[in-house]
Amino acid sequence: MSSPSPAPVTTASKPNRVRITVVASDPISREGVLSQLRRYPEVELCENSGPATVTLLIEDALDAGALARLRRTVRSEGSRAVLVVGTVREHELLDVIECGVGAIVWRREATARRLVQAVMTAAKGGGDLPSDLLGRLISQVGRLHRGCADQPGGFLGLTQREVDVVRLVAEGLDTSEIALKLSYSERTVKNVMHGLTTRLHLRNRAHAVAYALREGYI
Known part of the structure; x- marks a missing residue:
């Protein structure tokens, strides 16, 4: 800036x-x-x-x-x-x-x-x-709590952190470039992608991008 x-x-x-x-x-x-x-x-x-x-x-x-x-x-x-x-x-x-x-x-x-x-x-x-x-925060926390209790796989949406990472993946950036752009460590970027793909049973980065596009996150 x-x-x-x-x-x-x-x-x-x-x-x-x-x-x-x-x-x-x-x-x-x-x-x-x-x-x-x-x-x-x-x-x-x-x-x-x-x-x-x-x-x-x-x-x-x-x-x-x-x-x-x-x-x-x-x-x-x-x-x-x-x-x-x-x-x-x-x-x-x-x-x-x-x-x-x-x-x-x-x-x-x-x-x-x-x-x-x-x-x-x-x-x-x-x-x-x-x-x-x-009020919105209380409602969100309540929904997340209920969702995690009701779903064996836990929360099934994307967090904003995951959206940010997947959007940059969709733009063709690699792990080091994403880390630099978002002020994360490369390990954090890898952990975000691993958590996302594991939780949603996605096969790879391309599958994660396709999911985010289909669900309207990016």
């Missing part, structure tokens, strides 16, 4: 303030959020994310690139994450939670005060979801 050089932000850490890094898919969104958050003394804006920061990730919608940024933020950089997003589709919600996101804020509700509230909650290790998303 490329953007013009960002405006300078605070780098000296101060006690009792939550350090925030803002990442956006476009520079206008990033600068707008930075200008709003500068008014709040309880937060400190910084350039680099890490274990002591909360990353505010602003996306229009979720795609493979957005999910990869989420994973990198939480797993590689050790930062807590707040996702500000326009939409989250049904099959993406669990993957967002599995990425380690502590809070989700709808873009249409993303006032400066609302963002600070979500950041403060995430910094303390808490969760902050819109009420409609919380």
Whole structure:
């Protein structure tokens, strides 16, 4: 993701303030959020994310690139994450939670005060979801639980992680290329494909792609 050089932000850490890094898919969104958050003394804006920061990730919608940024933020950089997003589709919600996101804020509700509230909650290790998303998450977990209990083979759909991998397989990428694009290890990519083919009794990668196409996942 490329953007013009960002405006300078605070780098000296101060006690009792939550350090925030803002990442956006476009520079206008990033600068707008930075200008709003500068008014709040309880937060400190910084350039680099890490274990002591909360990353505010602003996306229009979720795609493979957005999910990869989420994973990198939480797993590689050790930062807590707040996702500000326009939409989250049904099959993406669990993957967002599995990425380690502590809070989700709808873009249409993303006032400066609302963002600070979500950041403060995430910094303390808490969760902050819109009420409609919380209801959807509870319903999804319930369906998955019932499906795993009723089906000898467990959950028979595709997770968003599996969809991301299979989509890239369909585009002709090999294991190392998929790992690089999604910020996974090659072992993780192999494990995803092995779990998918084993659970759904698919013969190989081509069969997995055919299944995903037939079921409308890609």
